[in-house]
Amino acid sequence: MAGLSERIQDMEKVSKELLKLMAEGKAVEKLKDNLSKQEQMIDKLLDTRKTTKQLIKELMATEEKAAQKLYDREQELKETLQKLQKIEDELLQANEKDATLRNSTNELKKQLEALREEIRQQERNAAENVDASMSATYLVHLYYQICHIDWDYSCDPSVIKGTHYGPDIAQSINLDSTQHSRCFISDHLWNLVNTSW
Structure with missing residues (x-):
């Protein structure tokens, strides 16, 4: 009940103020002035609303372009990463082949060195055999000369x-x-x- 009586008192105060303004004859002017200001405020509000809508459209278009550019960059990055992975795989395979070739080359070098050593040994043996053969031939010839x-x-x-x-x-x-x-x-x-x- 207290709330209702307070409202009634507020309404009475406003009514008294309105009566006072009307009695002074300035109420119409004030209302016209207030209506004019209210129209200006509504016009500004509508302009602001239009500007805000335009800004929102431009912002959405900019966001859309940025999102598309980001998507395009992500796709390019994905493709670049795939190329990089492919190159790394090829490099790994090349390194494995290179290591295999190096191992094969080292094995072939060892075999070649072993063959060279065998040839040197055979040459030494052949030289010794030639010496022995010449020595044996000499001895046979000498023996024949004697006996x-x-x-x-x-x-x-x-x-x-x-x-x-x-x-x-x-x-x-x-x-x-x-x-x-x-x-x-x-x-x-x-x-x-x-x-x-």
Whole structure:
């Protein structure tokens, strides 16, 4: 109830003020002035509303363009990342192939070095064989000069066969090593050699 009486008192005050203004004759002017100001405020509000709508449209268009540019940049970034990943994969494969090739190359180098060493060893052996062969040839020639025996190598290995060309006459040699001792064979052959030299 207290709220209702307060409202009634406020309304009475406003009514008294209105009566007072009307009594002074200034009420119409004030109302006209207030209406004019109110129209100006409404016009400004409408202009502001139009400007706000235009700004909102421009802002939305700008946001849309920015969103499209952002999307385009994201797509470009995604494509660039895919290209980068592809290049990294290719680089990794190339590095693996390179490592495999290096390993193969190292293995081939080792094999080549082993072959070179084998060739060097064979050359050394061949040189030694040539030296030994020359030495053996020299010894055979020297032996022939001393003993004058031509050996028959076509016979059985257990048979010692050849021809001794002595100072007077050629003499045939035919000894079976299974029936004679080595000492006997050696003495027999040395007895054929002329000691007068």
